[in-house]
Amino acid sequence: MANYKPVIGLEIHVELKTKSKMFCQCSANYFGKKPNTNTCPVCLGLPGALPVPNEKAIEWTILIGKALNCTINKISKFDRKHYFYPDLPKGYQISQYDEPIAVNGQINIVGVGFSDPRYKGGNTPPLQKIFRIRRVHLEEDTGKLIHSGNETLIDFNRSGVPLVEIVTEPDFDNSDDVKRFLEELRVIIRYLDVSDADMEKGSMRLEPNISVREIPNSKFQIPNKFQLPKYKVEVKNINSFRYVKQAIEYELERQKEILEKGETPRQETRGFDEKKVATYSQRSKEEAHDYRYFPEPDIPPLTFTQDYISSIIVPELPQQKVERYVMDYQLKFDDAFRLTRDLKIANLFINIINNKEIKKNNIPIKFIANLFINSWLNKLRRLPEKTNERYVDEVVDAYKLRFQIGEAISSDKYDVIIDKVIAANQKVVDEYRKGKENAIMFLVGQVMREMKGKAEAKLIISKIKDKISN
């Protein structure tokens, strides 16, 4: 029996959230708009209309390339990729062929294998793997077909939205790594603030290329690690990380069965059926396109100076943040990892631990991290944003509650506040002295407010009585 080794590469499409589309001034935010209201002669591909490239989209593609440790090509260009499909109004897509904006990158994924039995969690050094990025290029999105009954309608609102394609080398050999890589990539894209990378809305789309290499079970044949299988199967239209994992696992089994029979799987494009958890054939190699690429004559070649490339700054990426949290705050890797998955939450965490009130109360970072991880993380992603102060208050309250600090509020602090309230409300004090017993409750209320409710009414009453009886 031969051994089999999966060979998996990925193509990922990410829609950029620029203000305008890739080649015209229509809004790039088409979501939820009435069909065909977000269009113009350019994105409808009307006769005579010409594309003018969106500089922001080019800048962001360079940013993505840099974040993925790519080489940025100083000379790049757009090409026309031809195929006929009703959602492609020009009969070609403006894309990039042999001179993409960025090439030869890699991501070092730390934390690969959370589900790996060898990974012990906690402070143990996480497993690391390097996955190579072949290219990052910029193109335009197509329109959308809407099928209803026997009719098919076309909505061009999405036509021309900037789309970045990220292609990896076939460096993956299992579906867990693929899932972990994609999760990290999505976090990176969101950190860069260039896309929502939302799979449900289609602003992030995934296409794994899957094949299986046979490793002959013979000591006389040394397997060549660099030799790829003679075929590959591309699975399209997958809209969640879980489905990618399922599709890969299904394909690996299917292909192994074919190989075991001594046959070679067909090179083809397959779809994924979520309900059946199975892939199905869509298009075979014989029907494969010849895209007839040639340089887009409507757009002059792009040239980038080193100064320009250098001026595009990559912010601190999630992985660097994890390292820094571990180093600077002595957090466990797991905790640092979880705290950095969402940039807003990571920023909130930093704002809170640096808050004066938090420092004054000597609240340990570890406590705050635990609070985030155990009770807040899921909630924070869904709730409307509150001010930092509100969160600080919540942390302080939780801290005091947890350690029963209410009892420990010093007697001095009570005295200071009570004296202040008495001084400010002499009239009420006089009324009490004249025999209006209820007036004391107003004073108690004022003290409570000053102490944000973290005080004991009985103690306040006795202290006030002491003071104004004197």
Add this chain to the structure above:
Amino acid sequence: MSLLGKSVTQLRKLIEAKELSKSELVDYFKKRIKKYNSSLNAYLTVNEKESEDKTGSLNGIPLAVKDNFCTKGLRTTASSKVLDKFIPPYESTVTQKLKEGGAIILGKTNMDAWAHGSSTETSDYGPTRNPWDVTRSPGGSSGGSSAAVSAYLAPAAIGSETAGSIRQPASWSGVVGLKPTYGRVSRYGVIAMGSSLDCPGPVTLTVEDAALILKLIAGKDPYDATSSPFPVKDYVEGLNENKKMTIGIPDEYFIGVDESVKSRISRCTGILEKMGHMIKKIKLIDPKYAISVYTIVQRAEVSSNLARYDGIRYGNDRTYFGEEAKRRIMLGAYTLSYGYYDAYYKKAQKVRTLIIEDFKKAFKQVDAIIGPTTPMTALKLGEWEKYPFFGEVMDVLNEPAAVAGIPAISVPAGLDKNGLPVGMQIMGNYFCEGTILNLAHQFEKETDFFGVVKKGLENCKD
């Protein structure tokens, strides 16, 4: 007052002096169109809704526009039945600028379908006929525009050139045709033929009119990434300088040229020499190489540009494509196919670079290069079908400038032995439209184009 043959510049003065109203002028041309268009077929669509209240350098001047310029609300077909019912929802930059300059669009002129041709005979709406001899072609693809100007169904027209489509019909129709530098005039809204070659430009009775119209339509356009930010000069004012120039004459441009055309051009260069210009023999790459480069690049771009007419939009499906368009789509798709790209398209682009270098070198020695516009004068209708690459052969002398993207102007150089107009072209360096317009204007002042324009107007009296 007879308006027949008045130039745009003269008409402007009459309007400014209130000797002529804008509506009188429009009516005059409408009347002439009614009288002559049925026999010439220069216009495909006459604009019934024309109304412009803008004033500018073309205040009240009626113009004809080739039918590949999108005009908002006015049918635009590029002479193909595929677009038979296409009414653009937007305006091309050129027609926008014309309108803003006060011009009135009289109508849309016939052309070879999709601009594929050099005789206006591939039009799906029938050929345009040459006012000099209605059994002959006016040239093409801007044949409707050149015939309209020659027959004075418009005082000037807008054409477009991919390789020769302004100069060649101007030459065959006995009028002036200017192809500007690639990128000098915006292509936005011009139904694309060869995107890396297409240049809009004017067809006129005088050089001054060409300068006036160029000034209005030239310039950087935020809607055309290939348009140039190079400053636009006052081409009209530039005409007054009496520059003495060095003029290059390449032998290669006289190979296979009809004897009577050749002798007219020698006569003209003789006149230029007498005027004090220096005539210098120069060597250029044989124009026959430009044919190959042009054919491959243009067919590739055509196959791509016509892909959008897939039958889903615009009403008529792909069966409405004519034979010439189908041939070009097939050849273009073939040259771009996997495995052939390097051998054809990429190689053609390399030779294109050599042609560009060749011109750059030449313009270090000379201010302008002169040759015949076409190897022969207007051919009989039907001749084109005898040549599989009719356009390419007819435009052999136009293709080098087109492929290189340099400006060139064709002016009347007299009549051949059959009494048909001969064209002389003056090519200039990149963005040196001012230079070739100046030289053409000096030549016009000296010769009055040998009375060719005036004689042409006699073909269609009021």
